Amino acid sequence: EYFQGPLTDPFLFIRPGTVDTILSDALGLMSASHASGAHYYYSVAEMGYLQRFVEAHPDRLDSLRAVGQDLRIVGGGITSPDSLLPPGEAFIRDYLVGKTWVDAMLGLAIRQAWVPDDFGHDPQLPIVLEAMGFEGVGFGRVPGVARATQSLGFTPPDPGSIAAALLRHGSDFVWRAADGSAVVAHWMPGGYCQGDFNLGGTPGHESLDRLARLIATDGNASRTPYIFIPIGCDFSRPRADLLDLVAAWNAGGYARTGVWAVAATFDHYVQLLAAHRATLPVRRFDPTPYWTGFYATRPLLKTMHLRATYALLAAETFGALADGAERRDADAWRARVQARTAAIHAGWAALVPGNHHDFITGTALDSVYEDEQLPRLAEALVTGEAERTRALDEIVSAVRPRARDEAGTVVVFNPLGFARRGLVEAPGGPTRRDEQASAEGGRLFLARVPSLGYATEDRARTRRGVVGRASLTVQPDGSAVMLENQHLRATLRQDSGWGIVSLVDKHTGREVIRSGEVGNALVVYADDGGLYRFGSEMEGCRLAPRLGAVGGGVARVLESGPLRARFVADTTVDGRPFRKEYQLVVGEPYLRMISTGSAAVGTSVMVHFPLAGPIDRLIHGTPYHWDRKRPERAGELTFEATHDFLVPEFRGRARMAVFHAGVPAWAVRRDGLVVGALWRNAPQERCDFYGAQGSDAHEVAV
Known part of the structure; x- marks a missing residue:
């Protein structure tokens, strides 16, 4: 069974037909058949719901334990997690928290991952699945079945798509990641609701005829003696007639088709596939972009x-x-x-x-x-x-002070897994020549701290003289600002909305930004999409820049060095206010940028970096590894779910690098334009209805 909805909604949990009723029905069916030999197998994916069921009915825990392996945990996370957006550690903890509960309460094995409804999947997903001990994974959404009717199997996949290739070459394969990690993978051609929608509500000849059609469809995509037809859509009550349906098929359908039906789980299916693993094709598999x-x-x-x-x-x-x-x-x-x-x-x-x-x-x-x-x-x-x-x-x-009369000890901490050198802000004003006052009234100094550790200030301090200085210069008329350290020089102009008109790599003398254009430029796009898709992802809809006016407003120098230079300015784009802040730290080979704003209804706000040359490859981080992509691989703006960094390249050399936190939507064009999606407020897809609609008026700093 697969559940989808708020874990904390009591109405969702207790009303008839939802989780409490569903799990009660399933437990009754498993218990009734367990002793008879005709086992009613049932699987649960999301432990958050099973945990709530046990909390609401502690008297039924013994009954759950009594059915033993008739209950299978397929998935086992607290939720059915997205694999593209959460940090890798958070993804792992989803399963760890779920497994901790399963181990304590039920003692059942968790062998298979179940991500049937994710809107695309990380190409490097096998890395973390194999590391967590999973043998296989089941999923439903891949490029080529993005429209609602396609995802349900009612209309065929797009020609030439990944979905079409899987139908032709086999829905079962060994999915191998870039580092060699691998799991057995199964794609569900009609989605995870295939059996629910196609078998009908009552048993009989109609159900058997429909089952025959499903066997023919899925059987054509099978390269082993086994076929998997999923039953268990969102909040579906278990079929009380499932064992009768299987028996009826075997009484007549087996003789006609040679296919013997068994009511079992995805866990059973993958264990059968494992016996044929050596014959399954091995694929480096990229199930993106689905929706972006x-x-x-x-x-x-x-x-x-x-x-x-x-x-x-x-x-x-x-x-x-x-x-x-x-x-x-x-x-x-x-x-x-x-x-x-x-x-x-x-x-x-x-x-x-x-x-x-x-x-x-x-x-x-x-x-x-x-x-x-x-x-x-x-x-x-x-x-x-x-x-x-x-x-x-x-x-x-x-920490013991070095001297009895010492007023206090400043301790610097580093939570990262590698030694780090950087700027520290401590309370109070500067007391030494190698310190700087911060705009917030603190003192800044440079420190080096070991990995996953700490050091007192006297041990952490580094000599500033070996790394130069950071500076900030304002033109006399206030129309331009220059930030500079030993690595780079950035020039900002008011008439460009306080964007970057020049960014020079001082080691090579190379200009990073295309001549006559503006980096860190905020651009409002008309977006006909919704919560799931940009407008450009649907035929008949669009995602296009609006030619609104850009203006630079009030600006302030917050800090002018020598350890850190900071500049903040207001700007308007298409009549909407935003704020930009720039920071340049001594010794750092990158410019820090913070933008604050929101999107108007029906728009997305992008940031543009037009680079001084073409791009032929993008390298970007994933939750567990990194990946390589071609620019414009699915359209002029193909957004990737990047984690931590992206590096556009041309002929093997980096054009620039962007390091980011919490803004995972980036695209690169072959002409050298790098685009990041910072804010969206697109309430509902206009060209292909799907799912929820909603808005977002929150102002967010990114």
Whole structure:
């Protein structure tokens, strides 16, 4: 059974026909047939719902345990997570939190992943699936069946598409990632609702005839002796007549077709496929782009989710260090460790529902977005930050001052898995020549800190003299600003909306921005799409730039060096206000940019970087690895779900690099234009209806 909806909605859980009723029916069918030998197998994908069922009916836990392997866990995460947008660690924690509950309550094995409704999949997904011990994965949406009727199998895939190739060459294969990791993969040609929609509501000759058609369709795509026909659409009650339907088919259909039917689960199916793994084709498989608008829909969800993930990871790292600081009282130490572990686990439990393919994607109704999703992420973020702060405070309190009269000790922390050198801001004004005052009233200094560790200020400090200085110069008339350090020089102009008119790599002398054009330019696009798709992804709809006026407004120099230069300015694009901030830190070979704004209804706001030369390849991060893509591989603006970085190249040499957090929608054109989607407010697809509609008026800094 596959559920899709808010985990915390009591109406969704208890009303007739939804989760409570569905799982009660399934338990009754499994229990009734378990002793008879004609087993009624049933599988559950999302542990969040099964967990709530047990909490609501603790008296039924023994009955769930009694049916043993008749209940299969296929998937096993708290949700059915999206694989393109969540950070890799958050994706893993979804399954870890789910498995922790399954191990404690049911003791059932989890062998297969189940992501039937994700809107595309990470090409490197086998890396994390194999690492977590999964044998196989089942999915439904791939390029070529993007229209609603295609995804349900009612109309054929687009000619020449990945879906058409799978139908022709086989829906079962070994999916291999770039690092060699591999899992058995099965694509469902008619989607995960195929059996529900095609078999009819009542048993009889009509159902048997429909089953024969499904066997013919899916059988043509099978390259082993086995065919899988899924039954278990969103919130579908289990078929009480399923075993009767199977028996009726075998009584007549087997003689005609040679196909013997078994009521079983996807777990059974993949174990059968495993016996034929050596004969299955091995594919490097890229099931994108399916839809891409959701990469940028409701960016506040993406940024909050990422911040909460980082906070919880840091809480774990520094919590482990803090646990070793004071161990003289064993009982008190054990209680403290248990309390910290429980609090951090509660934070992950609050966060991982955010991985759901209708959560982090931004594809929920406004009421769900505002009243459930944002508060849930806020809860996870508050928990993570509180536990991180508690661990840092405990470590700092255990650091002994060098001298008795020392007023206080500043400790610098690094939660990353590699040593880091960078700028630190501490309270109070500068007290040394190698410090700088921050715009917020603190003091800045350079420090180097070991990986996953900390250092006191005196040990962390680095000498500024070896790395030069950062500077900021304003033209006398205030119309242009130049930020410069030893690596780069950036020139911004007011009449270009405070965009970048020049960006020079000082090591090569090369100009990065195309002559006469503007980088970090905000461009409003008319977007006929909705929560799921950009307008350009549907025939008859569009995604096109609007020729609105661009103006540079009030600007302020926040800091002018020598450690950091900061500049902030207001701008308007197509009549809509935005704010841009630039930061250049001494020793860093990149310019930091923060843009704040939102999109008007029916638009998406993009950022443009027109580069000084063509692009023939894009390298970008994924949740677990990296990938290589051709520009414009599915249209002039083919957005990719990038993680952490993207590097446009030409003939093997980088044109530039963009490092980002929480803004995963980027596209590159062959002519050298790099485009990022920062904000969207496209309520409903106009050319192919699908799913929810909603809006987003939140102002977000990205």
